[in-house]
Amino acid sequence: MSNIGKLKLHMPSFLKIVKKDFDLNFYTLCFIGKLGKISINLPIDFRLIVDNNSLVLDSDNLVMWGTTRNLIHQAIIGVTTGHSNKLELVGIGYKLSFNNNKISLYVGQSHEINIEVPKQIQINVLNATTLTATSLSYPLLTNFLHSIRLIKPASLDHYKGKGILVKKV
DSSP, X not given: OOSGGGSOEEXXXXXXXXXXXXXXXXXXXXXXXXXXXXXXXXETTEEEEEETTEEEEEESOOSSHHHHHHHHHHHHHHHHTOEEEEEEEESTTOEEEEETTEXXXXXXXXXXXXXXXXXXXXXXXEETTEEEEEESOHHHXXXXXXXXXXXXXXXXXXXXXXXXXXXXX
16 A cells, blocks of 8 residues: 555645535545646545645545545646646757747658647747746646657667657756
8 A cells, every 4th residue: 555645735825625516426626726727526535634734635445545645736736836847859950949839840850740739738948959838737748748759759769869858847
């Protein structure tokens, strides 16, 4: 059994949590912070206990206890500070550009690759080979960046070190 579920979560004073029932087996937790709002669906056997700006998750479901606690932790971080990752292109002639909510990649192929950016993700281009992506939702951000990474992963060419890298900021 993992002990991650037992860890307390720090809850900032400006964070507001709203519980909504929508089914017999599930309920929704809405986390409202200074950056926005995120909703998480939880099974009914998970209970939240709030004590002096700390949050404890209590459950009889030991299988999903640690995972659910980390989903709540990611939601709290998302609405208070936000999640941010960096995407780097490494290789001669590799470059990227961002305009009209599309990322254009030039990564050694005969044509450019255009990728539509979801509305919940903000892109900041640092230079011709590096961009920073920020979002409230950590799973959305990492899935988006790793789908870009699959175009030309740097791990396949690890001797030369060429490809697309995703780094946590």
